[in-house]
Amino acid sequence: MTAVVSSISVLILTISILYLSNLSSLHAQQGGFSLKLIHRDSPGSPLYDPSETHYQRLYKSFRRSSERAHHIHHIHHTHYPNDIAAKVQASGGTYVMNFSIGSPPVSTLAIADTGSDLIWTQCKPCDNCFPQDMPFFDPKLSTSYRDVACDSEQCIFVEGRNCDATRSCNYKISYGDKSYSYGKVGVEKLTLESSNGRPVAFPRVVFGCGHQSHGTFSKKSSGIVGLGGGKNSLISQLGSSIGGKFSYCLAPLESNTSTLNFGTNAIVSGSNNASTTPLLTGSPDTFYYLMLEAVSVGNNTIKYDETRTLGTSDGNIIIDSGTTLTMFPPEFFAKLKEAMAAQIDATPIPDPEGFLGLCYKMDDKLKLPKITMHFKNADVELKNVNSFIAVTDDTICFTFKENGSGAIYGNLAQLNFLVGYDKEKKTLSFKPTDCSQH
Numbered sequence: 001m002t003a004v005v006s007s008i009s010v011l012i013l014t015i016s017i018l019y020l021s022n023l024s025s026l027h028a029q030q031g032g033f034s035l036k037l038i039h040r041d042s043p044g045s046p047l048y049d050p051s052e053t054h055y056q057r058l059y060k061s062f063r064r065s066s067e068r069a070h071h072i073h074h075i076h077h078t079h080y081p082n083d084i085a086a087k088v089q090a091s092g093g094t095y096v097m098n099f100s101i102g103s104p105p106v107s108t109l110a111i112a113d114t115g116s117d118l119i120w121t122q123c124k125p126c127d128n129c130f131p132q133d134m135p136f137f138d139p140k141l142s143t144s145y146r147d148v149a150c151d152s153e154q155c156i157f158v159e160g161r162n163c164d165a166t167r168s169c170n171y172k173i174s175y176g177d178k179s180y181s182y183g184k185v186g187v188e189k190l191t192l193e194s195s196n197g198r199p200v201a202f203p204r205v206v207f208g209c210g211h212q213s214h215g216t217f218s219k220k221s222s223g224i225v226g227l228g229g230g231k232n233s234l235i236s237q238l239g240s241s242i243g244g245k246f247s248y249c250l251a252p253l254e255s256n257t258s259t260l261n262f263g264t265n266a267i268v269s270g271s272n273n274a275s276t277t278p279l280l281t282g283s284p285d286t287f288y289y290l291m292l293e294a295v296s297v298g299n300n301t302i303k304y305d306e307t308r309t310l311g312t313s314d315g316n317i318i319i320d321s322g323t324t325l326t327m328f329p330p331e332f333f334a335k336l337k338e339a340m341a342a343q344i345d346a347t348p349i350p351d352p353e354g355f356l357g358l359c360y361k362m363d364d365k366l367k368l369p370k371i372t373m374h375f376k377n378a379d380v381e382l383k384n385v386n387s388f389i390a391v392t393d394d395t396i397c398f399t400f401k402e403n404g405s406g407a408i409y410g411n412l413a414q415l416n417f418l419v420g421y422d423k424e425k426k427t428l429s430f431k432p433t434d435c436s437q438h
Contacts, residue, residue: 031243032265033194036257046109046220055392059353062401065324065410066355068115069403097225100191101207102142108134110223114322117230117286118159118173119190119237120181120208121223128212131219139186139209148185154206157231158185171208179215181223183208195259202241206232228286229423236423238262244423248321250415251435252385259438268420274431275378279421280315288421289315290428291376292407297339298369304332306407317407319419319428326400326410333357333402340398343369351397358398362390373413380430386413 041048041057049057097112101121108121122129124138139145148154150163160172169185190205210223217223226233235246247266251258268274280289291314294303306316306329328336337358341348346366351359360366371387373380388396389412399412418438420429 031241032261032263033192033196033198033200034262034265035192035260036195042253047218058389058391059355061324062355065327066401066403068320068323069327069408099225101137101188102139103144103189104142105189105191106135106137106142108137108222109220110225111217111221112225112227114227114288114320115286116173116224116226117228117233117236118171118208118226119205119224119232119234120171120173120183120210122181122213123183123209123211126211126213128214129210130214130217132217132222133219134222137209137222139188142188144189144203146187148187148206154187155185158206158208159232161185173208175215179213179217181208181210181213183210183212185209202238205234205237226286229288230284230286233286235421239423242266244425245421247418247420247429249418249433249435249438250321250411251438252415258435266420268418268429268431270431274418274429275375275380276427276429277375277378279423279426279428282315287318287320288428290317290319290409291315292317292373292409293376294374295336296370296372296374297336298343300339300343301374302332302335302339304328304407306332317409319409319414321411321414321419323408323410324399324412326413327403327406327408328400329407330402330404332407333400336400337398340369349395352392352395355401356391356397356399357401359391359395360397362394362396373409378430380417381432382413383416385415 041054041061043050052060098107098109100107110119110121122132122136124136124140126136129136147166148158148169150161150167150169152169155161155169158169158171160174162170162172164170164184170183171185172180172182174180185206186209187204187206189201189203190207191199191201193199208223213223227235230236242263245263245266247261247268249259249261268276277290280291282289292304294301296302304316340358344360344366346360346363349359349361351357368384368388371382373382387399389399391397399410416433416435418429418431418433418435420431422428
């Protein structure tokens with residue numbers, strides 16, 4: 001049997017941010033830069049728990065996937081008043097991101113979440129805040145901080161916006177696990193360091209300065225960086241400077257590093273082995289939507305025609321680097337599971353944790369069928385590393401799962417693909433890549 005990688009696909013983005021007196025601009029780097037990613041459960045991660053076993057961390061990532069899928073479904077089917085913008089779990093972010101903010105720059109660490117848009121960090125004064133290891137950001141000490149006016153265009157797209165007595169823009173954001181953050185909206189300089197060691201500064205990034213925050217946040221972080229598709233996410237705010245382009249290449253755990261690219265560095269080239277599908281819009285615009293037409297298991301092609309569960313007639317599946325597993329509605333997953341089991345010459349065994357739906361005893365003679373995802377105009381052929389994962393020393397399980405509602409294309413299915421987003425051309429590309437070498 002082809003080797004099945006027993007990696008945990010939940011990742012953490014850790015970027016060492018340094019202050020240099022001569023900050024380079026994005027244009028000085030020819031319109032592109034890249035950042036390094038490491039796995040959330042790698043020993044080098046701030047969130048690594050040495051008391052847990054590899055498989056305990058793996059199942060925790062599976063459960064976060066299930067909870068995340070539930071909250072994404074809840075967002076699509078619930079109308080929230082403007083003062084409460086419900087998002088996915090605050091503690092379930094795929095990455096943490098270390099960046100600097102302000103002038104002089106202050107290094108801070110935040111959960112990077114593809115299921116959120118607003119960037120926010122805890123600020124002084126913080127009257128009712130969760131404890132954090134690093135100092136609180138003090139906007140009064142930064143020469144580049146400015147409050148955002150309530151009637152400004154920058155305030156219009158802020159989640160849970162409201163005005164105070166000084167006509168300053170405030171935000172109020174709540175999450176699916178009842179965590180929350182309230183505070184002022186400001187503009188500030190944000191600095192990232194590329195993988196070549198040269199900082200990239202963005203002078204006027206809209207963010208939330210949290211003065212009341214509480215919930216399931218880690219004391220090693222100070223807030224959230226939204227990486228979704230909405231107007232105030234980091235991706236959207238960098239928009240014109242990166243040409244609307246970003247990509248990532250997610251490597252298995254044993255390679256230690258993965259890559260996130262922006263601008264010209266994010267271009268997916270090579271038409272011979274790259275496939276491109278439309279990047280669609282939906283509601284809410286935080287998420288990235290695709291059109292999935294069918295899934296093939298070997299020579300058995302199963303049509304996928306679900307369009308109603310995501311609240312949009314255009315896209316029927318969300319691609320999300322923050323969800324570990326690939327999720328499907330129960331009826332379709334049952335067809336997929338049946339087709340998979342029919343083509344594997346072995347007897348299924350129960351998942352030791354009772355969480356995944358199709359497992360087998362590891363055996364060198366075990367042959368797994370090829371899975372192909374048929375997106376509109378793009379056929380993406382998966383490897384065993386994408387479709388099965390070792391959950392014990394002698395058990396492997398199918399990485400697709402039912403979630404009771406709409407479909408999500410998770411990050412295990414994206415391992416060893418360069419996945420490129422072009423928001424200007426409204427396309428998404430897949431290119432098989434050895435991400436450990438990218």
